[in-house]
Amino acid sequence: MTMNSAAKDHVESITKALLIPTAAAGVYARTALFEQVVEGLAAFIGRRRDAETEILRFPPVMSRQQLQSSGYLQSFPHLLGCVSSLDGDESDIRALVKGSDWLARLATTDMVLNPAACYPVYPLAAARGQIPAKGLLFDVAAYCFRHEATHEIDRLQAFQMREYLCLGSASQALGFRDRWLSRADEFAMQLGLPHRIEPASDPFFGRAGRLASISQLEQSLKFELLVSLHSDRQPTACMSFNYHLDHFGKAWNLRTETGQIAHTACVAFGMERLALALFATHGIELTSWPTPVRTNLSL
Known part of the structure; x- marks a missing residue:
């Protein structure tokens, strides 16, 4: 048995105690054990919230027109759910x-199904007027949907996403992304997760999308924290660190106090993926997890 096949078998075996399949591919019921760890993760992430961060929780649906205005249909039509x-x-x-x-x-x-927790924030911020000089920080979460082509256990169609988001000047947004990128190693080590951080790109659609992915990599706009679950060659992205430039600023005419188009950045936490990574690393029995990890997650 190869290392990758052994890892896949291990993940499949622990998944039976954590997630219950439904009739819909990539959609699972969560057991109490799984939710206990997800809730611990949510609190652990919350304790790392920057001061003056506004907390918002969104439903799994949002305005179709607003998502279209954000450019999602041009970039990811293959993932959309209506x-x-x-x-x-x-x-x-x-x-x-x-x-x-x-x-x-x-x-x-x-209405459409929300593909990422941050999308409802931009029209909300635009309706408030100019972004203050200090910028805006948000802590957002939502159940999200993406029409994935494959249904591996780490690529669900319905999943929970937590994000920290910054809207402001170019230096504020990029600085926010880079600060979180510098915290990533410590974050993963406090959870006892073997990991690596690499440049990444989004799954843009079609031929134009391939060019967009190349540009994203060349500009170092996106990084991911990767943990090996079922494959060492294709590790799972459990966190992402994203600098959007002025994409959403232009889409929503978001402006700073100086009248400049705002830039945005976010750090996203895949809650199910992080939980699966914890179970795959430390096992099903919470009492056998390393004491520092249990303490950090209040388990």
Whole structure:
């Protein structure tokens, strides 16, 4: 058995005690054991929140128009999930339900499934007016959805994302990203996670997307904290550190007090991935985990 196949078998064996498959691929029920660790992670992350950070928690849906205005459809149409409904009065809907073609009669609503916790923040900030001189910091979280092509246990379709987000000048946004990048090693070591940090790119769509990925790498806009779960050659990204330049500033006319287009940056925590990495590293029995890790997670 190769190292990668052994690692995959190990992850699959522990997953049975943590996540319960549903009828939908990439969608799982979470056990109490799994949620205990996720909640510990949430508190651990929360203790690293910068001062004057605004806390926001978003539902799993958001405005379709707002997501489109953010440029998501141009960059990641293959990952999008839309909310549909049956239109009409009671008699129309009853007739549709009794028939066999009700799926063909679904109408798209003005909502989509939230693909990342940060997307609802930008229109909210834009509605408030100019960004103050000190910039804006947010702590956001949401259940998110992405229509993934594969359904490995570390690539769920429905998942929890926690983010810290900075809106401000170019130096503020890049400085925020770089500060979190410098904290990453300590963060992972406090969790006892073997890891590495590497430049990365997003899964942009199509031929133009491949060029965007190359540009993202060349400009060092994105880094990921990687942990080996089921493959050493394809480790799992458990955190990402992202500098968006002025992309969202232009999309939402976000401006600083000096009138300049704002820049943004974020650090994202994949809650399920981090929890799986902890179980894969330390085992199913929480009592056998290293004492410092248990203390850090209040377990």
